[in-house]
Amino acid sequence: MSGTPTAPAASAARTILYREALNEALREEMRRDPGVFLMGEGIAERGGSYKVTMDLLSEFGPSRVIDTPISEASFVGAGVGAAIAGMRPVVEILFVDFALLAMDQICNQAAKFRFMTGGRGRVPLVIRTQGGAGNGLAAQHSQSLEALFYHVPGLRVAVPSNAYDAKGLLKAAIRLDDPVIFIEHKLLYMTPGEVPEGEYLIEFGKGEVKRPGHDATVIAWSNMVPRCLAAASRLADEGIDVEVVDPRTLVPLDLELILASVRKTEHVVIVQEAARRGGVASDIASLIQAEAFDYLDAPIEILAGVNSPIPFNLTLEKACVPQEEDIVRAVKRAVYAPGGTDGV
Amino acid sequence: MTTSYSGQFLADLYRTLYTIRLFETRCIQLYREGLIRGYFHPYLGEEAIATGVCAALRKDDMIASTHRGHGHCIARGADFRGMVAELLGRKSGYCQGLGGSMHIADVAAGNLGANGIVGGGVPIAVGAALTSKLRGDDRVTAVFMSDGAVNNGVFCESLNLAAVWSLPLMLVIENNQYAVSTPVEQATREPELYRRGRAFKVSSRQVDGNDVLAVYEEASEAARKCREGQGPVLIEAKTFRHGGHHVNDPGNYMPRQRLDYYRSRDPIDCARRKLLAAGVPEAEVRGLESQVERELENAIDFAKASPEMQVEEFRAFAEAY
Numbered sequence: 001m002s003g004t005p006t007a008p009a010a011s012a013a014r015t016i017l018y019r020e021a022l023n024e025a026l027r028e029e030m031r032r033d034p035g036v037f038l039m040g041e042g043i044a045e046r047g048g049s050y051k052v053t054m055d056l057l058s059e060f061g062p063s064r065v066i067d068t069p070i071s072e073a074s075f076v077g078a079g080v081g082a083a084i085a086g087m088r089p090v091v092e093i094l095f096v097d098f099a100l101l102a103m104d105q106i107c108n109q110a111a112k113f114r115f116m117t118g119g120r121g122r123v124p125l126v127i128r129t130q131g132g133a134g135n136g137l138a139a140q141h142s143q144s145l146e147a148l149f150y151h152v153p154g155l156r157v158a159v160p161s162n163a164y165d166a167k168g169l170l171k172a173a174i175r176l177d178d179p180v181i182f183i184e185h186k187l188l189y190m191t192p193g194e195v196p197e198g199e200y201l202i203e204f205g206k207g208e209v210k211r212p213g214h215d216a217t218v219i220a221w222s223n224m225v226p227r228c229l230a231a232a233s234r235l236a237d238e239g240i241d242v243e244v245v246d247p248r249t250l251v252p253l254d255l256e257l258i259l260a261s262v263r264k265t266e267h268v269v270i271v272q273e274a275a276r277r278g279g280v281a282s283d284i285a286s287l288i289q290a291e292a293f294d295y296l297d298a299p300i301e302i303l304a305g306v307n308s309p310i311p312f313n314l315t316l317e318k319a320c321v322p323q324e325e326d327i328v329r330a331v332k333r334a335v336y337a338p339g340g341t342d343g344v
Numbered sequence: 345m346t347t348s349y350s351g352q353f354l355a356d357l358y359r360t361l362y363t364i365r366l367f368e369t370r371c372i373q374l375y376r377e378g379l380i381r382g383y384f385h386p387y388l389g390e391e392a393i394a395t396g397v398c399a400a401l402r403k404d405d406m407i408a409s410t411h412r413g414h415g416h417c418i419a420r421g422a423d424f425r426g427m428v429a430e431l432l433g434r435k436s437g438y439c440q441g442l443g444g445s446m447h448i449a450d451v452a453a454g455n456l457g458a459n460g461i462v463g464g465g466v467p468i469a470v471g472a473a474l475t476s477k478l479r480g481d482d483r484v485t486a487v488f489m490s491d492g493a494v495n496n497g498v499f500c501e502s503l504n505l506a507a508v509w510s511l512p513l514m515l516v517i518e519n520n521q522y523a524v525s526t527p528v529e530q531a532t533r534e535p536e537l538y539r540r541g542r543a544f545k546v547s548s549r550q551v552d553g554n555d556v557l558a559v560y561e562e563a564s565e566a567a568r569k570c571r572e573g574q575g576p577v578l579i580e581a582k583t584f585r586h587g588g589h590h591v592n593d594p595g596n597y598m599p600r601q602r603l604d605y606y607r608s609r610d611p612i613d614c615a616r617r618k619l620l621a622a623g624v625p626e627a628e629v630r631g632l633e634s635q636v637e638r639e640l641e642n643a644i645d646f647a648k649a650s651p652e653m654q655v656e657e658f659r660a661f662a663e664a665y
Binding site: 037063064068069071073074075076077078079080081082083084085086087089104105108109113115116117118119120121153154178 | 406408438439440441443449450451452457459460466467468469470472474475476477478497498501504505508661662664665
């Protein structure tokens with residue numbers, strides 16, 4: 001594997017799956033840096049529930065691809081300790097819902113160590129996990145909890161929406177000196193995307209316009225991005241030209257990119273899978289109104305998950321999370337008829 | 345005790361013990377004067393544990409500490425000036441005044457830090473020990489925890505992880521018999537806490553936490569085992585606080601009789617007597633004590649004269665968050 005960064009445009013692109021892109025990122029970083037190692041439940045022989053760590057055991061051996069007992073608080077804590085001691089652990093938490101078992105280690109230890117030591121300590125730890133509703137996994141395996149981590153100073157939060165971003169962000173995350181909560185989406189693992197052969201990194205805090213447009217800015221992350229792009233195609237058929245902005249990392253947030261788009265389109269829809277109350281969308285809306293109030297032609301539309309645990313029943317599950325039709329309607333509301341915000 | 349120790353070794357141990365005692369006593373005075381604010385959990389009465397354990401460690405070993413952590417820092421060789429300055433919230437402190445009493449760390453010196461969360465440092469120490477195993481070095485990590493911590497889930501999880509991975513980790517339970525104000529017997533059905541380790545197939549021993557040489561010997565044996573790949577090892581050191589949970593807790597719930605008993609077995613007094621019995625002249629001991637006193641007063645003067653971080657500077661620092 002080449003150690004030299006190559007511009008993505010200069011490399012041949014292939015189509016691989018989101019989970020394969022993540023696997024490549026781990027493999028490349030483990031080859032590059034012997035301090036990188038993996039810990040998690042069923043990640044070694046089994047290759048992880050979503051096959052992200054497939055075949056890494058055979059290349060790197062059991063000391064760098066470590067299966068843990070089901071002890072989230074302590075193996076996340078062990079990741080914190082190893083990071084402080086100079087390693088670059090990548091710890092996998094099977095579902096973001098289970099991160100709640102490790103919140104002391106994440107929020108009180110990892111997030112604060114650098115700060116509490118006056119900047120002298122470092123915690124280069126990546127916590128990979130996955131969230132979101134999909135396929136009837138019910139209330140304890142379907143949450144979108146990015147707002148919890150977004151809220152706690154000291155954590156970086158990545159929410160990749162496609163294979164290309166997943167790889168570039170994970171490689172960058174592993175090289176950062178601060179703890180990163182890396183939230184994948186269970187419905188994205190099997191989605192294909194173009195990924196160059198050569199090495200590349202995606203800087204944290206650099207979002208991307210996934211689709212340029214002039215009539216409305218739709219801000220979305222993770223699995224809401226492909227859904228918004230699909231909605232944007234439908235809206236284009238109806239003559240509404242939507243710009244889809246994906247911040248890619250929520251902390252740090254690429255506010256400049258968002259504001260530039262808002263100033264251009266003057267209509268904003270923020271689409272979030274997570275429950276509406278206390279979500280990241282609300283915070284982004286507040287930042288936009290503070291910085292670009294004069295540019296807004298209509299109230300900012302927030303389309304979010306219902307303030308409810310995710311139900312098991314598939315029809316009801318769908319009803320709790322923004323769907324393509326909901327996004328189409330929300331954009332029309334924002335563009336044609338300024339009004340209040342609502343949930344799905 | 346079968347081994348005989350040189351006067352020099354005993355004097356070194358005594359110096360550490362006396363330093364911790366003096367540091368806590370003087371800093372409590374500074375607290376009463378209003379120079380130190382916030383929480384302050386004195387290590388008074390427990391000094392022999394940090395002293396004995398750290399004396400058994402190598403310079404490149406690591407420790408993780410607790411909210412009652414000043415003694416561990418000192419025993420690990422921390423710089424007085426940085427410590428006092430940190431307690432005073434000054435920029436010259438270990439954490440630039442941003443951490444305070446409960447968060448002093450010195451990673452470069454192998455101190456992974458005190459911790460404001462009871463039990464919070466235990467899994468972190470597991471990670472440090474795991475690092476040694478992955479790197480194939482023979483460093484040992486010692487993690488201090490209170491009797492309160494052993495009833496927290498991460499203690500059991502961490503003990504299990506360290507055991508199943510055979511990590512070079514020394515788990516030191518400082519059983520001072522109170523979790524804040526709750527006596528250990530009220531918090532667990534098995535107050536002989538070392539027995540917890542045996543359920544996880546971890547070599548586990550109980551030691552008199554007021555006897556610095558007894559602690560040193562157990563810790564030396566534990567460190568040896570860890571270095572030889574026979575870790576982890578658990579040590580329960582029984583002791584007693586000389587006061588309440590923190591400086592503003594009079595500790596009225598602590599039975600007078602038991603307190604008197606442990607005071608009669610004060611770790612500093614006992615060590616001093618042993619030092620004299622080993623033939624070190626009183627004048628020499630006194631000389632050592634006054635040297636520590638002078639160093640501490642210098643550190644206090646240094647800290648008092650040190651500036652605080654300015655708000656503007658803090659804002660720039662905090663931008664990263």
